[in-house]
Amino acid sequence: MLEDLKAVLFKQVSLNKEIQQVLLSPHRTGGLVEPEFDFGNASLGDGGVSFDSCRTVDQKFSQRRTIEWKPKADKFLLAICVSGQMSNHLICLEKHMFFAALLNRVLVIPSSRVDYQYDRVLDIDNINKCLGRKVVISFEEFSNMKNHHMHIDKFLCYFSHPEPCYLDEERIKKLKSLGLSMGKPEPVWVEDTRKPKKRTSQDILSKFTHDDNVMAIGDVFFAAVEQEWVAQPGGPIAHQCKTLIEPSRLILLTAQRFIQTFLGRNFIALHFRRHGFLKFCNVKKPSCFYPIPQAADCILRVIKRANAPVIYLSTDAAESETGLLQTLVVLNGRSVPLVKRPARNSAEKWDALLYRHKIEGDSQVEAMLDKTICALSSVFIGASGSTFTEDILRLRKDWGSASLCDEYLCQGEEPNIVAEIE
Numbered sequence: 001m002l003e004d005l006k007a008v009l010f011k012q013v014s015l016n017k018e019i020q021q022v023l024l025s026p027h028r029t030g031g032l033v034e035p036e037f038d039f040g041n042a043s044l045g046d047g048g049v050s051f052d053s054c055r056t057v058d059q060k061f062s063q064r065r066t067i068e069w070k071p072k073a074d075k076f077l078l079a080i081c082v083s084g085q086m087s088n089h090l091i092c093l094e095k096h097m098f099f100a101a102l103l104n105r106v107l108v109i110p111s112s113r114v115d116y117q118y119d120r121v122l123d124i125d126n127i128n129k130c131l132g133r134k135v136v137i138s139f140e141e142f143s144n145m146k147n148h149h150m151h152i153d154k155f156l157c158y159f160s161h162p163e164p165c166y167l168d169e170e171r172i173k174k175l176k177s178l179g180l181s182m183g184k185p186e187p188v189w190v191e192d193t194r195k196p197k198k199r200t201s202q203d204i205l206s207k208f209t210h211d212d213n214v215m216a217i218g219d220v221f222f223a224a225v226e227q228e229w230v231a232q233p234g235g236p237i238a239h240q241c242k243t244l245i246e247p248s249r250l251i252l253l254t255a256q257r258f259i260q261t262f263l264g265r266n267f268i269a270l271h272f273r274r275h276g277f278l279k280f281c282n283v284k285k286p287s288c289f290y291p292i293p294q295a296a297d298c299i300l301r302v303i304k305r306a307n308a309p310v311i312y313l314s315t316d317a318a319e320s321e322t323g324l325l326q327t328l329v330v331l332n333g334r335s336v337p338l339v340k341r342p343a344r345n346s347a348e349k350w351d352a353l354l355y356r357h358k359i360e361g362d363s364q365v366e367a368m369l370d371k372t373i374c375a376l377s378s379v380f381i382g383a384s385g386s387t388f389t390e391d392i393l394r395l396r397k398d399w400g401s402a403s404l405c406d407e408y409l410c411q412g413e414e415p416n417i418v419a420e421i422e
Contacts, residue, residue: 054306054379054405059233059397066238067201069101069135076142077105078152078216080175082166083193086116086364087387092221093118094245098230099217100135101237102204111139114174120359121368123248130241143179152182153212158220160187162194165218185218193222201226233397243398247372250353251365255372257350262339268308269377270299270338272325272409273386274317281385282421286414288384292321296328298410299381303331305405306379313338314370341369375399384408 077100081092093109100107109118118124119138127136143150157165165185175182188207191197204225208217229236234243247255259267272295281289290298299311311329315322322338329336344351344360354360354369371388374380375395380403382389389408396402 054403056400057397057402057404059400059402061233061400064232064234065229065236067098067101067236069097069131069237069239070133071100071104071106071135073106073134074213075103075105076108076214077103078108078142078214079110080165080167080216080218081110081115081221082171082219083221084387086121086367087391088221089116090122090245090391091387092219094235095220095223095225095230096217097136097244098225098236099204099208099220102201103208103215105215106134107136108142109136109138111178113178114171116364119248120362121248121251121364122245126241126246126249127244130239130244131237132240139178148179150178150180151214152180152216153214154210155182155185155216155218156208157185157187157218158223159191159193159196159218160189161192166193167218182216185216196222196224198227199223199225201229231394233400235398242400243395246395246398247368250357250359251368251372254351254353255369255376257353258341258369258373259376261348261350263310263312263373266306266308266378267310267312268299268302268306268379268381269312269314269374269392270381270409271374271383271386271389271392272313272315272317272322273383273388274315274321277383277386278419282418284385287418288408288415289418290410290415291417292324293328294413294416295409296325298413299325299329300331302379302381302405302407303329303336306403308378310337310339312373312377313340314374315340341366341373371395376401379403379405382406382408384411 077096079093079096081089081096083089083092097107109124110116112118124136124138128134137145155165159166164187167185172185208215226236237244246252259265274289278289281287303311313322317325322340326335326338329338342348344355351360354365359365367388371392372395374392376399380392380396382393393402393406396406
C-alpha cells in the first residue's frame with residue numbers, strides 16, 4: 001500500500017515539475033531548482049505526506065581522518081596572516097594550526113598590534129581544552145616566556161610571488177616593532193598566490209622541518225595543502241570538540257539570545273554581500289552579482305523548500321537595495337520578514353553580555369555574531385566567492401547544522417544582465 005502511494009506521489013511530483021518548467025522557462029535564464037524528494041524519509045500523518053527535504057546533512061564525523069597535535073614545549077611556530085580581512089585571517093590561522101600539528105610545534109597567535117584582536121572573537125583557551133594540552137599561546141605569553149627577547153630563528157615563506165611571504169616592508173617594520181628580531185624571509189619554493197599548486201603533508205614536512213626553536217611561516221591563506229583532509233567536518237586535527245576555531249562563548253550566547261528573541265528555531269539566514277561585490281563578481285565568468293528582482297526569485301524558491309517564516313539578513317547592502325528586496329520577497333500574498341540586528345536599545349536584553357563586557361560596537365565582534373547567527377540557522381543562503389560565507393559553511397559543517405537546502409544565492413544560475421567592464 002505504501003509503495004503504491006510512493007509511486008503515485010513520484011508521478012505527481014514529476015508532472016508538477018514539468019508543468020512548472022514549461023510555465024516559468026520563458027522568464028528565466030537558468031534551470032528551475034526544485035527539491036529532490038527522498039521517499040525513504042516520507043512520513044504519513046494527519047491524512048497527508050510530509051518530506052524533510054531540508055534535513056541536516058550527515059557529516060559522518062566517525063570517519064574523520066585526523067592527525068595528533070603533540071607539540072614540543074620549546075618549539076614554536078609564529079602564525080603570519082596578512083591577506084584580506086578577518087574571515088581570510090581565520091582560514092589562514094586554521095591552516096597554520098595544521099602546519100603546527102605536522103611540525104610538532106606550539107602555535108603563537110598573532111599580536112593584536114599587527115593583526116586582529118583574536119581573543120575578542122575566539123576562545124583561544126578552548127582550543128587547548130579541546131586538545132587536552134597546550135598547543136596555542138598568545139603572542140603576549142610567548143613574549144613573557146622569552147623575557148621580551150624574541151628572535152625568529154627561521155622565517156620561511158610558503159609563497160614567493162607576488163612577493164615573499166606576502167609581506168611588504170611596512171609589514172616587516174610592524175613585526176619588528178613587537179620586539180622581534182629576524183633574518184630575511186626565505187621562500188622554500190616557487191609558489192604564486194594566484195596559481196597555488198596542490199601540496200601534500202609530505203611536501204610540508206620536507207620543506208618546513210627544522211630544529212630551530214622559533215620559526216615563522218608567512219601567510220598560508222592561499223595554500224592548497226591536503227584540501228580534502230583540511231576541509232573535512234571538524235578539520236584535520238584530532239580533538240574532543242566539534243571544531244577548534246569557533247566563536248567565543250559570549251558571542252555564541254548572544255547569538256542564541258538573538259535567535260530566541262527575534263527568529264525562533266526555524267529560520268533562513270541570508271548572507272547578501274553587495275558592497276564592492278559588483279566589480280568583484282563581474283570580472284568572474286559567470287558573474288555572481290544578481291539584480292534584486294532575480295535575487296528575490298531565488299530566495300523565494302528556498303523559502304518554499306524550507307517552509308520558514310522569517311529570514312535573517314546579514315548584509316552590507318544599502319537600504320535602497322534591502323528595501324526593494326523586502327517588497328519582492330512575498331509568498332502567497334504574505335511578506336516574509338527580512339530581519340537585521342537592530343541598533344543598541346537598553347530595553348532589549350539579548351545583547352547584554354556584549355555590553356557588559358564592553359565589546360559591543362566592535363566591528364569584528366559584530367561580524368562574528370552575524371556568522372554565528374547564520375551558522376545556527378535551519379537553512380543558509382550564501383554569497384558565492386565570499387570568504388565570510390565560506391567560514392559560515394565551515395561552522396555549519398563542523399557544528400552539524402548544515403542543511404540539504406543550503407546553497408549559494410541563485411546557485412547554478414547566471415545574472416540576467418551583466419554590466420560591461422570599465
